[in-house]
Amino acid sequence: MASVEGLPHVDDVLANDVLRETLQLLRRVGHERISSLGETIERTQEFSPELWRLLAELGIPSMAFAEKDGGGGGTYLTYVCAMEEIARASACAALYAGPTVQVASAITRYGTEAQRAAWGRPLMEGRALGAWAFTEPETGSDPRQIRTRAVRQGSSWVLDGGKMFISFAAHADVALVFAKTDDERLSAFLVDTANEGWQPGSPLGLMALGGMGTAPVAIDSLRVPADSLLGEEGAGFEILVDTEAEGKIRASAICTGIASRALEESVRYASQRLHRGTPIGAKFPTVQSLLGGMAAQIEAARALVRHAAHAVDRGDPQVKVLAAATRIVCARVAREVTSDAMQVCGAYGFTKDMVVERLYREGKFYEVGQGVIELQRIIVGKRHLADFARTGAVRPQP
Numbered sequence: 330m331a332s333v334e335g336l337p338h339v340d341d342v343l344a345n346d347v348l349r350e351t352l353q354l355l356r357r358v359g360h361e362r363i364s365s366l367g368e369t370i371e372r373t374q375e376f377s378p379e380l381w382r383l384l385a386e387l388g389i390p391s392m393a394f395a396e397k398d399g400g401g402g403g404t405y406l407t408y409v410c411a412m413e414e415i416a417r418a419s420a421c422a423a424l425y426a427g428p429t430v431q432v433a434s435a436i437t438r439y440g441t442e443a444q445r446a447a448w449g450r451p452l453m454e455g456r457a458l459g460a461w462a463f464t465e466p467e468t469g470s471d472p473r474q475i476r477t478r479a480v481r482q483g484s485s486w487v488l489d490g491g492k493m494f495i496s497f498a499a500h501a502d503v504a505l506v507f508a509k510t511d512d513e514r515l516s517a518f519l520v521d522t523a524n525e526g527w528q529p530g531s532p533l534g535l536m537a538l539g540g541m542g543t544a545p546v547a548i549d550s551l552r553v554p555a556d557s558l559l560g561e562e563g564a565g566f567e568i569l570v571d572t573e574a575e576g577k578i579r580a581s582a583i584c585t586g587i588a589s590r591a592l593e594e595s596v597r598y599a600s601q602r603l604h605r606g607t608p609i610g611a612k613f614p615t616v617q618s619l620l621g622g623m624a625a626q627i628e629a630a631r632a633l634v635r636h637a638a639h640a641v642d643r644g645d646p647q648v649k650v651l652a653a654a655t656r657i658v659c660a661r662v663a664r665e666v667t668s669d670a671m672q673v674c675g676a677y678g679f680t681k682d683m684v685v686e687r688l689y690r691e692g693k694f695y696e697v698g699q700g701v702i703e704l705q706r707i708i709v710g711k712r713h714l715a716d717f718a719r720t721g722a723v724r725p726q727p
Contacts, residue, residue, distance in 0.1 A: 351388055355411055358387070359418035367419025370540030371687060374532075376500050377540065380422055385455020389415070389426045390433065398437050399450040405575065405641040409582035409634055416586025417593070420691045421538050423583045427576065428496050432459035432505045435517065435572045439560035448503050448519055460501035460522065463569065466493040466545060472507075472515055472566050477548060479508040479516060486518060486558065488526065488551040494698075498529035498544040506548065507565050515565030518557045526551025537690035538698075570649060576699065577652040578637045581659035584695050585630045588663050591670035591688045592623045598674045598683075619673050623666045630662040653708040660695040660702050667692030 355363075366380040384390065393408035394400020408430070416423035433452040436444055451457035468474035477490025488508050495504070501522050510516045520527060528547040535543060560568055599610030599620065609616050637655040640648045667689045671678045678685040696702045717723055 351392070352407070352411055352414060354387065355414045358383075359414055363415060363418040363422050367422050370419070370421050374534070374539035376497065376542045378500075381425055381455070381458060384415075384422070384426055390429050390455045391453040393430060394433065394437060394453055398453075399445070400453050404638075405578070406635060406638040409578060409638045412579055412582040413586040413589065413631070413634070416583040417590045420583055420587050420688075420694075421540050423586060424496070424538060424541060427579055428461045428501070429455075429457070429459035430579070431461050431572050431576050432503065434575060435505055435559060435568050436519070438571065439517075439564065439568055440519075441556070443556065444519060444559065452503070457502040458497055458500055460495055460497050460504040462492045462495050462504045462506040462520075462546065464492060464494050466491055472569060475507060475509055475515060477506070477508040479510050479518060481510075481555075482552075484555050485552050486555060488518065488520070488548050488553065490548045492546045492548065494533070494543055495529070495546050496541040496543050498542055498546050499532075500542050504546075505559065506551075507569060508548075510562055514563035515569070516562050517559040517565040517568045518553055519559055520551065520553055520557065524551055524553065536693075537687065538694055573700070574649045574652040575641055577656040577705070578634060578641065580695050580699055581630070581634045581637070581652075581655045584659035584663035584692075585627060585634055587688055587691050588623070588627050588630065588666035591667045591685060591692070592620070592627060594683065594685050594688070595620060595623065595670045595673040598677070598685075602677075616673055619669045623669050626662045626666055630659045633658055650709055650712045653705040656695065656700070656705045657702060657709065660705075663692040663694075664696055 362383055363380070366377055366383065370377050370380065388401050389408075389411060391399070391401035392403040392411060393405050394403070396402040412423050412426075429452050433449055436449040436452070440449055448457065448459075452459050463475075465474075465476060468476060475490075477488060477492065479486045479488045488506060490508060492506070504520045504522055504527065506518045506520050507515055508518060526549050528549055529542075530545040530547065532539075532542050532544045596610070599616050600608050602609045604612055610620065633655050637648065637651050640651055645651070667685070670685045671689050674683060674685050677683055678689070680686060713723060
């Protein structure tokens, strides 16, 4: 089976039996242990070591990496399919592996053999938990405004500054910290979080997707060995952009999973909620119209996520812009579909007795978190303007 423009159908791409079995296992486990743990996290808003161990046992952190790099021999497409499946059970659970996989990806691409052995493989195997330390309290996610500084002192680097919205701040084993090494250049450092200079604050109270210990971090005279520098000095922006593209596609898969669960809950409610003895889904065309629109949006979002993930696997140089475009579409779909689910379920959907209430809150996250949606639009818009300036034409991306 093939899809539009020759993109392989996901079942054809998952040729590795072990990986296919992993996804089938996720479909079973997702409605049991992952859902149960996700519900506990939603209630307590506390980090769950049990959930992290479960994801590691299922091979999630290693799924996107080649065997030669210490991974599970999968593809990025396989990984995002898994993320969507996990997100249907618990979006928070799907987020758990994100920072670890992103740090491992940066190490795989830019790290030395010693860095891959020390941190890359433990991250992929789930023996270590990673944190992505880029965003700052006053400057947000603008690389040019980063204030954290790294100064070379003999055989060490000394980092000073602060980070904000750092997932697993107090639980991670290693953090990839971005800091300026001069007035212009951004560099990246692998930091053992046992270092006393890594000082997490109290976890933030979040509207949704809590339970990851998301917190500010003070970086106070944090001294690391010279070989903690990832890649070349000044290569931080390149590392950031390359790995963030993958992160946006992963986030888009989570958005699709949130929307898929919202549709599932809406169909169930519409099939069981009676009006004068008839299910509202069978009786009211307005409900049928809402469900149809939701389903169409999800199918479109899923196709775009898989297209973008396939671009990662084939090394497409356009993937950075495609990733931003995917985030734009999927974040909107998550928000709109969860809002429509609320309409289908009415006042009952507004109660905490129904999962739709949680999905509604989660559906908004990716329009404001991990790079606001307006920034993604600017990235895509600038690219098209640049293409037109160079060629005098507007062409669809391949």
